[in-house]
Amino acid sequence: DDIVLSANLAKGTFYYHFESKEELLVALQEAVLSKAIESVRQKLANGASPLKLLVDFVAETGHWTEENPEFARAVFRQKSAQFTRGVLGAGVKQGKDCTKEFPQDSFPGLVMDLLKQAQKVGEIRGDVETNELAGLVMPVIMHAKARWLFRSEGSLPALLERRLKLLIEGLKAGRRPNAAD
Numbered sequence: 001d002d003i004v005l006s007a008n009l010a011k012g013t014f015y016y017h018f019e020s021k022e023e024l025l026v027a028l029q030e031a032v033l034s035k036a037i038e039s040v041r042q043k044l045a046n047g048a049s050p051l052k053l054l055v056d057f058v059a060e061t062g063h064w065t066e067e068n069p070e071f072a073r074a075v076f077r078q079k080s081a082q083f084t085r086g087v088l089g090a091g092v093k094q095g096k097d098c099t100k101e102f103p104q105d106s107f108p109g110l111v112m113d114l115l116k117q118a119q120k121v122g123e124i125r126g127d128v129e130t131n132e133l134a135g136l137v138m139p140v141i142m143h144a145k146a147r148w149l150f151r152s153e154g155s156l157p158a159l160l161e162r163r164l165k166l167l168i169e170g171l172k173a174g175r176r177p178n179a180a181d
Helices: 002-006 011-017 021-045 050-067 069-084 107-120 130-151 156-171
Strands: none
Touching: 021 050, 021 069, 021 107, 050 069, 050 107, 050 130, 050 156, 069 130, 107 130, 130 156
């Protein structure tokens, strides 16, 4: 009700666009992310390292989370509930091999694209499907954010950067498992 009053809207107008205030929070966060994603894509087009962009972008989202912890907690809960219900957001389609295809202006879409570009330029292994790499990277990001959101220990950007760099080190191009592995 407070949101509707502050925005000088009728309740029906609000609920036409959002089923709940939590959905509004998700939309607001996605609007903020959209601007950051656009900036990353521009830097990528100008030749920046995809892996450096990935680490920097994820750290930037960590800064935003630290600056807006209550907002971030509400969004995290809403997205977790959506995930649990099997609803991953507008525009997400089931792809081949039980993978998800994400819109390019989404967080997972950007992560997928940066990993794919890193493979193309030889920064990380090209012998592994991008979806499989994203399946390793995304949980590391989400776990670090969840841990920080509900414990708030230390610097989230530093935690994200440390974990991503550790994971990326194992994914670097030229590293291959030994025959005994």
